[in-house]
Amino acid sequence: MTETIVHGRPKGFFATFERRPGPIKKNMHYCPGCGHGILQKLIAEAISDLQIQDKTIIISPVGCSVFSYYYFDCFGISVPHGRAPATATGLVRSNPDSIVISYQGDGDLGAIGFNNFIQAANRGENMCVFFVNNAVYGMTGGQMAPTTLPGQKTLTSPYGRSTDNEGYPLKVSEMVAALDSPVYVERAALSTAKNILAARKAVRKALRNTIDRKGFSMVEFLAGCPTNLKLDAKAMNEFINNRMIPCFPLGCFKDIADERDPIRRPAGIYDRKKVRELLYPVRVEKGVPPDFRNNSEIFQKTRKIKLGGFGGQGVLSLGKMIATMGRLRNFNVSWLPSYGPEMRGGTANCSVIISRKTIGSPVIDKNCNLLIVLNQPSMDKFLPELKQNGVLIYDSTTIAKPDCSPDKIVYAVDASNIAKKIGSLMYANSVILGALAVALDSYFLTPADQADFDRTFEEAIMDCFSNKETIIKLNIEAFYAGKKAVIESRAGKK
Amino acid sequence: MLVQTIMKNKTKQVKYQAVIAADECKGCERCVNACPKSVLQMGREFNFMGFPYAVYVGEGCIGCGACFYTCPEPGAITIVKVTGD
Numbered sequence: 112m113t114e115t116i117v118h119g120r121p122k123g124f125f126a127t128f129e130r131r132p133g134p135i136k137k138n139m140h141y142c143p144g145c146g147h148g149i150l151q152k153l154i155a156e157a158i159s160d161l162q163i164q165d166k167t168i169i170i171s172p173v174g175c176s177v178f179s180y181y182y183f184d185c186f187g188i189s190v191p192h193g194r195a196p197a198t199a200t201g202l203v204r205s206n207p208d209s210i211v212i213s214y215q216g217d218g219d220l221g222a223i224g225f226n227n228f229i230q231a232a233n234r235g236e237n238m239c240v241f242f243v244n245n246a247v248y249g250m251t252g253g254q255m256a257p258t259t260l261p262g263q264k265t266l267t268s269p270y271g272r273s274t275d276n277e278g279y280p281l282k283v284s285e286m287v288a289a290l291d292s293p294v295y296v297e298r299a300a301l302s303t304a305k306n307i308l309a310a311r312k313a314v315r316k317a318l319r320n321t322i323d324r325k326g327f328s329m330v331e332f333l334a335g336c337p338t339n340l341k342l343d344a345k346a347m348n349e350f351i352n353n354r355m356i357p358c359f360p361l362g363c364f365k366d367i368a369d370e371r372d373p374i375r376r377p378a379g380i381y382d383r384k385k386v387r388e389l390l391y392p393v394r395v396e397k398g399v400p401p402d403f404r405n406n407s408e409i410f411q412k413t414r415k416i417k418l419g420g421f422g423g424q425g426v427l428s429l430g431k432m433i434a435t436m437g438r439l440r441n442f443n444v445s446w447l448p449s450y451g452p453e454m455r456g457g458t459a460n461c462s463v464i465i466s467r468k469t470i471g472s473p474v475i476d477k478n479c480n481l482l483i484v485l486n487q488p489s490m491d492k493f494l495p496e497l498k499q500n501g502v503l504i505y506d507s508t509t510i511a512k513p514d515c516s517p518d519k520i521v522y523a524v525d526a527s528n529i530a531k532k533i534g535s536l537m538y539a540n541s542v543i544l545g546a547l548a549v550a551l552d553s554y555f556l557t558p559a560d561q562a563d564f565d566r567t568f569e570e571a572i573m574d575c576f577s578n579k580e581t582i583i584k585l586n587i588e589a590f591y592a593g594k595k596a597v598i599e600s601r602a603g604k605k
Numbered sequence: 606m607l608v609q610t611i612m613k614n615k616t617k618q619v620k621y622q623a624v625i626a627a628d629e630c631k632g633c634e635r636c637v638n639a640c641p642k643s644v645l646q647m648g649r650e651f652n653f654m655g656f657p658y659a660v661y662v663g664e665g666c667i668g669c670g671a672c673f674y675t676c677p678e679p680g681a682i683t684i685v686k687v688t689g690d
């Protein structure tokens with residue numbers, strides 16, 4: 112007599128679930144009769160049969176299946192509510208060989224994360240989405256989900272979902288199938304044995320598509336949440352078969368994997384330096400040796416510089432030039448632009464911090480000690496934020512003389528007019544840079560530093576306008592013009 | 606009748622058995638409802654976790670796997686094929 116196991120604990124699960132509290136380390140945390148367990152068994156069986164455990168990443172969502180990574184003997188990752196498809200995108204783009212499974216509930220996928228989901232589907236990311244539609248929010252106690260049936264009573268639809276008030280259930284499979292990118296969309300039900308076997312087939316088909324890099328596959332599973340629906344096993348299956356299926360018809364909505372070539376995405380960039388150069392043209396440096404170049408005495412304290420103007424005036428690049436200057440002088444620097452609707456009109460601003468110490472936060476919150484403004488609204492907005500004894504530099508062509516307390520050190524620069532003479536208003540920011548050089552020069556520099564200091568600014572300009580020679584020349588011209596104007600006006604006053 | 610006799614002579618005797626791991630069962634009764642041969646029942650005793658658990662009546666399993674796939678627990682049910690000579 113020989114005994115063989117024909118159906119037994121799937122090999123895709125860990126032999127024991129060590130992370131489960133209590134002595135029974137073999138069963139899952141789901142309620143008795145829960146659909147999650149039924150589906151996860153099918154997945155565990157499939158990843159083992161398809162021999163993909165060593166490259167499968169299952170994303171555990173927020174919801175009752177949050178602990179899925181306790182169970183599967185493959186890679187796992189946890190994500191914030193609804194964000195699985197975005198994380199999956201990152202995973203599969205950075206490592207196209209991985210088989211990424213985004214496992215999601217109907218609250219997770221259909222409500223909070225719907226945009227993440229539908230965009231990933233529309234981009235045709237090479238992943239599998241296994242979508243558990245149990246018609247409620249399970250984990251939080253049975254609130255109404257986008258997929259709750261018309262008339263279905265839940266914690267938050269105590270009189271039954273009213274289509275007048277809450278609309279109709281979200282038909283995710285139908286919507287996804289209507290997009291061009293997804294290759295496979297099927298809806299299955301975890302109710303009768305026949306339906307579960309169809310679901311089993313769908314799991315495997317979706318995974319095979321992912322292995323073959325065919326793109327986006329999704330299977331929706333109508334599942335039971337007997338706890339929140341307060342139904343026993345029999346009534347739960349009847350609910351799925353007689354109430355859910357008429358609303359969410361089963362079947363394959365789309366299967367075009369055979370017609371599609373495997374996806375090839377552009378290769379990723381793994382060179383950290385290159386990525387940093389792309390993302391942060393000005394680097395935040397840490398721990399450079401202090402004897403690098405001329406270690407001037409300026410900025411012994413941390414300097415917090417706020418710059419404001421309107422979009423297009425070059426406020427952000429002015430900030431970048433200052434930060435670059437600081438970097439060339441071996442400071443830690445940060446440059447934080449504030450974009451927003453301002454880019455098209457209102458005020459644009461950025462914060463630059465230059466410090467000998469490591470910079471904790473790049474944010475300047477109402478405590479700048481150097482303020483540069485290029486338009487009136489920025490003056491009105493930021494002047495109250497300038498600290499006592501702070502330095503103010505402003506474009507006197509466009510801004511009225513401010514009414515500020517006598518402790519402030521004020522530089523009025525006819526920047527726009529000077530820039531126009533050089534050829535374009537776009538050089539106004541470099542004129543201001545010249546004024547800044549004077550401001551720093553006379554307050555913080557020792558004579559030995561001064562010659563080198565101008566060169567540092569020049570270098571910063573070159574750095575920021577790399578490979579645009581004429582622009583660099585004109586900006587350097589503007590820089591010296593700004594310097595000259597400030598020195599002359601000071602001489603005139605004396 | 607004739608066909609059956611031939612089949613019996615040709616093949617070894619095959620039997621299937623459902624084995625329930627009592628402490629892994631949560632007593633949801635899905636398997637009991639799913640079994641086409643009605644050879645699973647809910648037992649009268651409680652397991653370590655305090656759930657009543659399913660039991661196999663001992664005879665009549667055809668190895669269809671319905672109970673296995675409908676059971677939400679990974680290893681509560683195992684279907685074993687017994688081949689005799």
Ligand SMILES: Cc1ncc(C[n+]2csc(CCOP(=O)(O)OP(=O)(O)O)c2C)c(N)n1
Nearest residue numbers: 173174175192216217218219247248249250
């Ligand atoms: C950002 C965020 N918002 C809300 C929650 C609360 N929350 C936890 S689970 C859940 C709903 C889960 O429902 P579903 O996705 O249907 O999964 P199920 O529990 O039914 O498997 C919500 C709203 C959260 N954890 N994080």
Ligand code: SF4
Nearest residue numbers: 141142145175249336
């Ligand atoms: S609450 Fe519902 S979905 Fe969550 S584990 Fe229990 S039965 Fe499953």
Ligand code: SF4
Nearest residue numbers: 640666667669670672
């Ligand atoms: S394998 Fe089929 S016949 Fe055997 S106990 Fe399970 S459901 Fe019943």
Ligand code: SF4
Nearest residue numbers: 630631633634636676
């Ligand atoms: S389906 Fe599984 S958990 Fe439910 S009663 Fe049967 S053996 Fe127990």
